[in-house]
Amino acid sequence: MIELEQDRNQFPREPLRLMSRVYKFILPDVRRELEGWRKVAGEIPDPELRNQALASIQTKEFHCQGGAVYAAANLPKRHVLIPLIVAFQTISDYLDNLCDRSTSMNADDFRLLHQSMLDAVNPGAETRDYYALREEKDDGGYLHRLVQTCRDNIALLPGYDAAKPYIQDLVGLYTDLQVYKHIDPSLREDALIKWWDQHKELTPHLQWNEFAAATGSTLGVFMLFLAASNESLDESSAKTIRDAYFPHVCGLHIMLDYLIDQEEDEIGGDLNFCSYYDSKEVMLERIAYIVDGARQDIKKLPASSFHRMIIEGLLALYLSDPKVSEQQEIYDVSKRLMRRSPLMRLFFFANSMWIRKRL
Structure with a gap:
């Protein structure tokens, strides 16, 4: 595997350096990007589309902040990476809101909406009317502008051709998940299990709900965006990154x-992959197993200390969420996951709480 040029010179290797870049560059840039999209969303003619677009930005800003951390590993390219990551994540969050609170349970509608994400990472594809199968249609060009912003910035990534097949694979799986998890609740579990059965050779050691969860993350895509910011990226290196994530x-x-989100999802009637375990103990064991797998996998990558910070940062970010203390059972699980935490995770835990207070 090639040593990417920025591996030696750009990847922050210590938590203090990473968070310094996050506070100085990443958070302000993400805020500016989202303010721009908030203004565009506020002008959407259809009231339901407008409400969901604004709500997705308001309540899911931390998704963009977390994703944009990858730009901290190549600051000279952050003017490309941050607009790309924010636009792509904003599509994801907007469509998730639309489908979660949808006036439709039409699988074809959900697939057409999420075709926008596939088109966003495939600059050669024709865009289309993504709302053709639903009542609410007039977004004033909002979704097309998000797609085009992704494409414009992808055009500035010199290594994108090598990363493209693996990005498309991940986005394809993500799209499938969003279709199956949002259909009629009486059909979705069977559909998800049947889908997993078609792909379980990819992850034979994972249960169906764990495979589905893995397909729902955009982190692998963001890491491949970062890798594609280097012209020396080759397909073998891109595959190694995909397999590590x-x-x-x-x-x-x-x-x-x-x-x-277990309590929130139960109230809203939304699917939750953590609810399929027989007990809290089993859930804890399986999450710990996935943590161990993640730590082993990232050792395959250059600058693996950066990716270890990503893992510890994920644990810190989610386990410091105010929702944890509001759910006794989840609080108990959180305490056990945080037990004997390395100093790095505790550092990110404190920073996660500080950032939330500033929002």
């Missing part, structure tokens, strides 16, 4: 997200 790093990301 999927399924364990990606799976950890989404399992933690579902862990803290």
